Amino acid sequence: MRIFIWLCSVALAVAASGAELHFNFGDYPAGATPTNFSSVLAGGGAPGVWKIVADAVPSVFAPLTDKAPDVSRQSMLAQTSQDATDGRFPMFVYDGDIFRNFKFTTRFKLVSGTAGQMAGIVFRFQNVSNFYVVRVSALGKNLRFYKVVNGQHSEPIGPAVNLAPGAWHTLAVQADGNQITLWLDDRLALPPLGDNTFAEGKIGFWTKSDAVSYFTDAAVEFTPRIPVAQQLVNGVLEKESRLLGLQIYALGTNGATRIIASKDASEIGRPGTDAELAAIQNGTVSFGRERSAMLVTLPLHDRNGDYIAAVCVKLKSFFGETQNSGVTRAMMVLKMMQSLGVSADDLQK
Numbered sequence: 001m002r003i004f005i006w007l008c009s010v011a012l013a014v015a016a017s018g019a020e021l022h023f024n025f026g027d028y029p030a031g032a033t034p035t036n037f038s039s040v041l042a043g044g045g046a047p048g049v050w051k052i053v054a055d056a057v058p059s060v061f062a063p064l065t066d067k068a069p070d071v072s073r074q075s076m077l078a079q080t081s082q083d084a085t086d087g088r089f090p091m092f093v094y095d096g097d098i099f100r101n102f103k104f105t106t107r108f109k110l111v112s113g114t115a116g117q118m119a120g121i122v123f124r125f126q127n128v129s130n131f132y133v134v135r136v137s138a139l140g141k142n143l144r145f146y147k148v149v150n151g152q153h154s155e156p157i158g159p160a161v162n163l164a165p166g167a168w169h170t171l172a173v174q175a176d177g178n179q180i181t182l183w184l185d186d187r188l189a190l191p192p193l194g195d196n197t198f199a200e201g202k203i204g205f206w207t208k209s210d211a212v213s214y215f216t217d218a219a220v221e222f223t224p225r226i227p228v229a230q231q232l233v234n235g236v237l238e239k240e241s242r243l244l245g246l247q248i249y250a251l252g253t254n255g256a257t258r259i260i261a262s263k264d265a266s267e268i269g270r271p272g273t274d275a276e277l278a279a280i281q282n283g284t285v286s287f288g289r290e291r292s293a294m295l296v297t298l299p300l301h302d303r304n305g306d307y308i309a310a311v312c313v314k315l316k317s318f319f320g321e322t323q324n325s326g327v328t329r330a331m332m333v334l335k336m337m338q339s340l341g342v343s344a345d346d347l348q349k
Contacts, residue, residue, distance in 0.1 A: 025218075030051075032157055036094065038093050047123050056071045078214045079211070085209060105171070110136075118137045133147070
């Protein structure tokens with residue numbers, strides 16, 4: 001069974017094997033710029049102009065009868081600026097998540113361009129100086145993959161292809177660890193590539209110079225990332241499944257604490273108390289009791305001994321158990337976490 005969540009014109013389907021993200025450009029009026037994206041520019045020239053346009057698109061499914069229409073008019077994303085500056089690369093990057101292992105697919109159409117008729121996918125995007133790209137060119141009659149590291153382009157690689165402007169095509173990229181696989185019109189574009197430069201990053205749409213390009217039916221299948229803090233909690237619970245509760249609290253920029261990982265996912269984001277704040281600021285250990293349970297709050301420190309978070313352990317209490325024995329049991333949980341040597345930066349990942 002899949003659960004569909006609609007938010008900011010993005011549909012997220014969560015399944016047992018992963019998740020799917022669909023970009024629903026039809027939820028925006030013509031001329032609007034979709035939210036939750038950033039228009040960025042590598043190279044020179046003017047920024048890109050990304051907006052919603054309407055166009056006829058062939059169906060991805062065969063018509064049920066010979067009388068059924070095989071095209072439909074729908075809204076799509078378009079880059080419409082015609083600044084012909086050479087070395088100008090407008091990109092439209094999705095800000096909603098960072099992806100590690102994924103497959104991103106989009107249909108595209110090369111509409112016009114004198115200096116360039118190109119469309120592509122930018123992925124594992126770090127910033128305008130560091131990213132991967134796969135793109136196709138109607139004028140150059142080729143598909144090329146390359147990476148940009150500190151603003152320097154690697155040597156492009158890829159096959160010759162013949163793409164006429166005005167036709168719809170499909171481009172896809174799959175990234176699994178350091179392996180990158182590319183498809184054009186559902187066919188493998190070149191043998192899988194191996195590259196370790198970028199392990200994760202954002203995804204988006206790419207064009208060059210004065211290329212006017214359309215994009216639609218864009219979707220991402222991905223493995224959701226598990227934050228490092230939650231990995232710590234999950235690792236402990238695999239060994240100590242009888243714990244009644246386990247949370248990690250971090251200190252925010254506003255000076256207050258909040259839960260960043262928990263046995264109960266619904267608790268994430270909840271504010272902390274003075275006990276968690278004292279643990280992070282002073283290394284204070286706090287103890288409390290509930291009916292048939294004990295709560296112990298302890299400071300989590302890094303390899304240097306600096307306090308980076310607070311850990312709250314909820315234990316089932318036993319008749320006659322003392323505070324000291326409860327704290328000792330909670331300390332064993334804390335040591336499991338600290339044995340991995342996480343840093344404050346790790347907890348933000």
